[in-house]
Amino acid sequence: xxxxxxxxxxxxxxxxxxxxxxxxxxxxxxxxxxxxxxxxxxxxxxxxxxxxxxxxxxxxxxxxxxxxxxxxxxxxxxxxxxxxxxxxxxxxxxxxxxxxxxxxxxxxxxxxxxxxxxxxxxxxxxxxxxxxxxxxxxxxxxxxxxxxxxxxxxxxxxxxxxxxxxxxxxxxxxxxxxxxxxxxxxxxxxxxxxxxxxxxxxxxxxxxxxxxxxxxxxxxx
Numbered sequence: 001x002x003x004x005x006x007x008x009x010x011x012x013x014x015x016x017x018x019x020x021x022x023x024x025x026x027x028x029x030x031x032x033x034x035x036x037x038x039x040x041x042x043x044x045x046x047x048x049x050x051x052x053x054x055x056x057x058x059x060x061x062x063x064x065x066x067x068x069x070x071x072x073x074x075x076x077x078x079x080x081x082x083x084x085x086x087x088x089x090x091x092x093x094x095x096x097x098x099x100x101x102x103x104x105x106x107x108x109x110x111x112x113x114x115x116x117x118x119x120x121x122x123x124x125x126x127x128x129x130x131x132x133x134x135x136x137x138x139x140x141x142x143x144x145x146x147x148x149x150x151x152x153x154x155x156x157x158x159x160x161x162x163x164x165x166x167x168x169x170x171x172x173x174x175x176x177x178x179x180x181x182x183x184x185x186x187x188x189x190x191x192x193x194x195x196x197x198x199x200x201x202x203x204x205x206x207x208x209x210x211x212x213x214x215x216x217x218x219x220x221x
Contacts, residue, residue: 038161
């Protein structure tokens with residue numbers, strides 16, 4: 001199974017017990033279509049740092065990262081589009097309410113998957129940063145370029161969280177250069193990531209391993 005399939009399956013399985021069924025189906029439909037780049041990066045990071053790491057030992061963390069990102073991304077879209085203001089029918093209004101509930105469940109379940117890991121505090125900070133950014137974005141007088149930057153921070157934060165989750169899964173601590181690399185990977189994407197095969201270069205694992213090796217060597221001097 002490739003990393004994209006593994007990350008998607010882990011995210012879907014983490015929500016398989018959600019009730020009522022209509023809500024679970026709405027969540028699952030979204031995850032089936034989701035680009036799972038953050039979850040894949042968590043898996044790639046863990047394997048780059050420890051080739052013996054079992055994928056099943058990292059998949060819950062990858063799912064946690066993915067669910068938090070997917071929930072916040074949906075929240076961002078709802079905040080921008082305000083579908084309640086344009087809903088032409090009662091059914092459209094209900095769909096918007098369902099999207100809010102889906103977003104809440106995604107984020108909360110993502111938190112639960114990371115709550116007892118060393119990535120927990122980073123996950124909390126991602127959500128706090130998202131709230132701050134969206135508050136600043138909505139202030140009167142915010143320039144379009146500034147609003148775009150504030151929106152794009154979510155993609156940056158999601159990939160930072162991914163490398164933190166992947167590193168801590170193998171009992172490591174991400175060096176600053178690795179976080180910088182995660183930010184570089186996210187720099188060109190606005191609104192959502194392309195599929196992992198396009199978002200993450202083939203050299204990603206090698207680059208992560210090299211950064212980690214150099215950080216360890218510097219510490220040993």
